[in-house]
Amino acid sequence: MTIYILNVIFAFLWVAVTGSATVLNLAFGFFLSMAALWIVRGEMAEQDYWRRVRSGLSLLVLFLKELALSAYKVAVMVFSPRLDLKPGIFAFPLTVTRDFEITLLANLITLTPGTLSVDVSDDRKTLYVHAIDCSDPDGARRDIADGFERKILETFR
Amino acid sequence: MTAQSITQFAVHIGLFVLGISFLLTAWRVIKGPTLPDRVIALDMLVGIVMGFIALIAIRTGFTLYIDIAISLGLVGFLATVAFARFILSRKRRGGEDGAPPEPLPEEPAAKPAHKGNAVGAAAPAGAPKEVAPKPVLSKSEATKASAAKVKIAKAKSAKAKSIKAEGAKAQGARTKAAKKSAPAEAPREAPIEALGEVTAAVPAAKPVKPKAPRKPAVPKETP
Amino acid sequence: MDILLALVTAVLILVGAVFALAAAVGLNRFPDLYARMHAASKAGTIGSALMLIAVGVHAADLAILARSLAGFFFFVLTAPVSAHLLAKAAHDSGYPLSSLSVQDEMRREEGQL
Numbered sequence: 001m002t003i004y005i006l007n008v009i010f011a012f013l014w015v016a017v018t019g020s021a022t023v024l025n026l027a028f029g030f031f032l033s034m035a036a037l038w039i040v041r042g043e044m045a046e047q048d049y050w051r052r053v054r055s056g057l058s059l060l061v062l063f064l065k066e067l068a069l070s071a072y073k074v075a076v077m078v079f080s081p082r083l084d085l086k087p088g089i090f091a092f093p094l095t096v097t098r099d100f101e102i103t104l105l106a107n108l109i110t111l112t113p114g115t116l117s118v119d120v121s122d123d124r125k126t127l128y129v130h131a132i133d134c135s136d137p138d139g140a141r142r143d144i145a146d147g148f149e150r151k152i153l154e155t156f157r
Numbered sequence: 158m159t160a161q162s163i164t165q166f167a168v169h170i171g172l173f174v175l176g177i178s179f180l181l182t183a184w185r186v187i188k189g190p191t192l193p194d195r196v197i198a199l200d201m202l203v204g205i206v207m208g209f210i211a212l213i214a215i216r217t218g219f220t221l222y223i224d225i226a227i228s229l230g231l232v233g234f235l236a237t238v239a240f241a242r243f244i245l246s247r248k249r250r251g252g253e254d255g256a257p258p259e260p261l262p263e264e265p266a267a268k269p270a271h272k273g274n275a276v277g278a279a280a281p282a283g284a285p286k287e288v289a290p291k292p293v294l295s296k297s298e299a300t301k302a303s304a305a306k307v308k309i310a311k312a313k314s315a316k317a318k319s320i321k322a323e324g325a326k327a328q329g330a331r332t333k334a335a336k337k338s339a340p341a342e343a344p345r346e347a348p349i350e351a352l353g354e355v356t357a358a359v360p361a362a363k364p365v366k367p368k369a370p371r372k373p374a375v376p377k378e379t380p
Numbered sequence: 381m382d383i384l385l386a387l388v389t390a391v392l393i394l395v396g397a398v399f400a401l402a403a404a405v406g407l408n409r410f411p412d413l414y415a416r417m418h419a420a421s422k423a424g425t426i427g428s429a430l431m432l433i434a435v436g437v438h439a440a441d442l443a444i445l446a447r448s449l450a451g452f453f454f455f456v457l458t459a460p461v462s463a464h465l466l467a468k469a470a471h472d473s474g475y476p477l478s479s480l481s482v483q484d485e486m487r488r489e490e491g492q493l
Contacts (some may be wrong), residue, residue, distance in 0.1 A: 017450070019443030067456065071426035074419055075402035078409060087415055087478060089471075110460035116418050118467045130414045130467060160386035164438065167390035171431070174397035178404035178427075185407045185416075193413055193470040200462060201407060201420045204428035205400055207455070211431040212393065220444045223435055227451040230428075230458075237462040241469040248473035 003041075007033050055155040062151060066112050073113035077132070088134030089118060092127045092141055094149075101152055102127070108148045115140065168216050175212070179205050192247075196240040203233030385440060392434035400427030412478030413470055421463030429455050 007030065014029030015021050077083075096102055102124065106117040109129055116130045131140055182205060185198040207226045214222035406419030429452045436448030 013446070016442055016446040019441075067422075067426065070422045071399050071402075074406060074423040075399060078402045078406040078419065078423075083409060083411075085411070085415065087412055089477070106464060107457070107460055110421060110464055113422070114418070116414065116421070116467055117464050118414075118471055130418075132415055132418055160382040163383070163386045163390050167393045171393040171397040174401050178397075178401045181401075181404035181408055185404075191413060191470075191475055193466055193475060194416065197413075197417055197420045197463070197466060198407060200459070200466075201403060201424045204424045204455075204459070205404075207428045208396065208400055208431040211428075211435045214435050215389070215393075215438050220435065220439045220441070223432070223444065223447055223451065226432060227447070227454065230451065230455045234458045234462050238465055241462070241465040244466075244469040244473055 003037055007037055010036070052155060055151065059151055059155055062148075063108065063111065066108065070111055070113035085132055086135050087130065087132050088137070089128055089130045090134060090137035090140065092129050092144060094120075094125055094127055095145070096149060096152055097124070098156070101156055105144075105148055105152055108152075109144060112144075112148075115144075164215065168212050171212050172209070175205055175208050179209075192244060196237060196244070199240075200233060200237045203229060203236075207233075385437060389434050389438040392430050392437065396427045396430030396434065398427075399423045399430065403427060413475055414467055414477060417463045417467050421460050425456055425459040 010033030011026055011029040014032060015026055018025060018029075077085075094102065094105075096105055102120060106120070106127060109115050109117045109127070114132045118128045118130050120127050129140070129144075131137070134140075179202070182198050182201045186195050186202070189195045189198060207230055210222050210226040210229070214220055214226075400423070403419050403423035406423060407416050410416045410419060432448045432451050432455070436445040436452075439445065
């Protein structure tokens with residue numbers, strides 16, 4: 001069922017992007033998205049579809065909110081007259097294991113105000129994070145674990 | 158205050174502010190003491206130019222410019238990724254001229270000696286990581302580099318010899334010129350041979366010397 | 381309706397320009413390579429992306445808005461990734477952290493390898 005919903009959504013996206021809302025264009029978009037989805041059919045798995053959609057949407061909202069907040073914090077830091085920073089790199093032990101989950105977590109950490117993910121260790125157990133304000137690394141670790149990692153685990157487990 | 162005038166006013170202010178940030182970022186490109194500084198500033202430049210294109214799109218009304226901005230963003234992202242790979246590869250080869258990454262000038266002293274990476278482990282305690290790691294050249298590059306060095310060394314030594322030989326010739330009498338011209342031709346011929354050869358200069362140098370004393374007239378004709 | 385769209389466009393443009401300016405000033409003010417990456421990847425990305433959305437809103441056309449939203453999502457997803465890659469490359473090549481730094485656990489763990 002989900003693949004057909006995606007198919008319809010993509011057909012409408014095609015109409016929106018090309019800008020011509022004719023029936024012929026809609027049908028063409030439908031067939032084009034069917035071909036595209038057929039190519040990636042190995043990746044499609046459907047379990048608990050609606051719960052995942054809901055937590056996926058909340059992840060997206062969190063994403064955008066952290067993005068806005070981080071830009072605001074950087075602007076405040078830049079324009080303040082005194083600049084006393086204590087930068088540092090701390091190691092964050094990972095609970096998520098799959099590749100794209102680690103990627104998503106690294107992206108979210110980069111978008112958070114004050115942190116930038118630098119590297120993943122070879123055995124995928126640690127993520128090194130550079131923080132502009134590293135005076136409290138344990139607090140930062142707790143923040144990331146409670147906030148982002150839990151949401152990602154909810155969405156994709 | 159019509160809608161048009163509000164938009165135009167905002168576009169003008171936006172263009173001005175973006176111009177200032179463009180200049181500031183360009184200053185960082187010029188000043189940045191290390192290579193990654195310049196790369197991150199170039200990435201920001203791409204973002205600012207995307208902002209410029211968007212503002213011009215609003216001002217002229219051609220919304221086709223959005224596609225240009227999107228493709229510029231694509232190219233800029235790929236360029237930054239390529240630069241990052243270049244920085245990594247520079248570390249492994251030790252740089253083109255063996256130059257290590259430049260140290261930051263505002264660092265007061267070297268950082269205390271850490272155990273360091275496997276590549277940079279040769280650095281003594283006082284120096285920071287920036288001391289040249291042993292260049293790990295691949296095999297083909299190593300042979301090419303050594304061949305090039307041999308060629309250059311041969312040409313230099315041959316030139317030095319030819320200069321000495323010419324000086325000796327000018328000083329010597331004409332009667333001795335016949336004796337001296339024969340060895341003089343051998344080194345004069347060597348730079349021509351060595352510079353003419355493209356591949357491995359080592360085997361080419363050997364046949365030059367024994368030929369010259371036998372046929373003193375012939376090398377003069379070869380261009 | 382026109383006035384509303386124009387106001388939204390103007391606000392987006394001005395906020396985006398201010399963020400771009402903040403990123404440029406931050407590039408010059410921060411003491412350290414890695415701190416500059418913070419400024420460029422967060423504020424710089426937002427500044428440019430907001431301007432793209434401003435164009436989409438100004439055009440009042442669904443196709444153009446969809447294109448500019450696609451550009452927004454693409455830029456917002458890829459700019460932090462490129463900043464992270466640069467940070468990794470710089471750290472592996474040995475560029476040091478600033479002298480203000482408190483700790484460097486990555487270097488410590490690498491040294492034990």
